[in-house]
Amino acid sequence: MRTRFAPSPTGPLHLGHAYSAILAHDMARAAGGQFLLRIEDIDQARAKPEWEHQIYDDLRWLGLSWDGPVMRQSERMAAYDSALDRLWRRGLLYPCTCSRRDIADALSAPQEGTSPAIGPDGPVYPGTCRPDAPTGHPARPRPKTHHLRLDIAAACLASLNDSPGAADNGSGLAFMETGAAHAGPVSTSCHAYETQVGDIVLSRRDFGTSYHLSVVLDDAAQGITHVTRGDDLFDATRIHVLLESLLGLPTPIYHHHPLIRDETGKRLAKRDDARAIARYRADGASPNDIRRMVGL
Numbered sequence: 001m002r003t004r005f006a007p008s009p010t011g012p013l014h015l016g017h018a019y020s021a022i023l024a025h026d027m028a029r030a031a032g033g034q035f036l037l038r039i040e041d042i043d044q045a046r047a048k049p050e051w052e053h054q055i056y057d058d059l060r061w062l063g064l065s066w067d068g069p070v071m072r073q074s075e076r077m078a079a080y081d082s083a084l085d086r087l088w089r090r091g092l093l094y095p096c097t098c099s100r101r102d103i104a105d106a107l108s109a110p111q112e113g114t115s116p117a118i119g120p121d122g123p124v125y126p127g128t129c130r131p132d133a134p135t136g137h138p139a140r141p142r143p144k145t146h147h148l149r150l151d152i153a154a155a156c157l158a159s160l161n162d163s164p165g166a167a168d169n170g171s172g173l174a175f176m177e178t179g180a181a182h183a184g185p186v187s188t189s190c191h192a193y194e195t196q197v198g199d200i201v202l203s204r205r206d207f208g209t210s211y212h213l214s215v216v217l218d219d220a221a222q223g224i225t226h227v228t229r230g231d232d233l234f235d236a237t238r239i240h241v242l243l244e245s246l247l248g249l250p251t252p253i254y255h256h257h258p259l260i261r262d263e264t265g266k267r268l269a270k271r272d273d274a275r276a277i278a279r280y281r282a283d284g285a286s287p288n289d290i291r292r293m294v295g296l
Contacts, residue, residue: 001033002225005059005066006215008040009052012276016230016260018062019294023257024228025064026296036222037066042073042207042214058277062287071222073209079217080209083247084202088142092155092246093202095146098129117196120236124198125149148203152242156190159245175241179256181231188238200239212239220249231256260294 003024007017028035039055041047059066087093106126107116117124130151142148159173174187188197202213219227234256244251280290 001031003028004036006038006040010046013058014275019260034067038071040073093148095143096129096149119197147201149199150202152193152199156193173241176253216240216243227252228255230259
């Protein structure tokens with residue numbers, strides 16, 4: 001078993017981060033496995049060295065140790081570029097020149113009285129800038145001045161064609177989930193990918209990649225066998241499973257855990273400094289106090 005904790009250095013770690021890190025660490029140690037650390041710093045405009053150092057300090061204070069060197073996404077842009085080139089050459093990506101206003105207008109247009117479907121990244125993209133024919137081609141360079149979207153319908157069919165034993169018989173692509181809320185095999189059909197996920201962005205012109213693409217490539221590079229993360233990312237897992245299939249990567253076992261919330265039921269965020277681990281440390285809390293606060 002190899003688990004990981006992959007925070008972004010854009011603010012202080014809070015109780016929700018502590019829960020996720022401790023759970024992944026303890027699962028790996030109980031199985032005689034490894035716990036790895038990754039810094040997800042592709043958003044260089046918000047990532048700060050001081051927050052990264054605070055992450056290391058907080059994790060060590062919690063009594064957590066990690067195996068091997070720390071992976072940093074900002075050092076892996078070549079891997080992301082290579083994967084994008086592969087998808088582009090297969091005709092599965094297209095440049096999106098639509099503005100946010102264009103997409104909002106398309107979503108707000110009358111649709112027989114129905115509201116836009118909500119996917120892992122928000123309202124499902126309505127296909128405003130989707131071309132009539134594939135734009136990717138080996139002889140045509142991949143554009144880097146626009147967002148690149150994944151043609152989800154073509155990608156799902158390509159993925160099923162890549163797997164001789166697979167057929168879109170209503171079940172589609174599947175992964176194994178061990179989190180209590182969704183335990184068991186979870187599958188997504190091509191129809192569901194089209195209507196519930198849509199053409200998600202895989203490369204942003206300001207980042208050069210996206211969370212969905214980088215997390216899949218990084219988990220494979222680190223040999224992660226069990227992905228442990230918050231339940232808010234459960235719906236995004238179908239995207240990750242699709243990308244794993246398209247890129248010939250192994251699919252880990254996924255464990256989505258409950259989110260830590262405040263007294264009003266609101267999930268914690270980086271802006272909740274009152275819940276920051278460093279604040280509890282300064283107030284005299286112990287690592288065992290933190291474990292008790294998060295139910296561990």
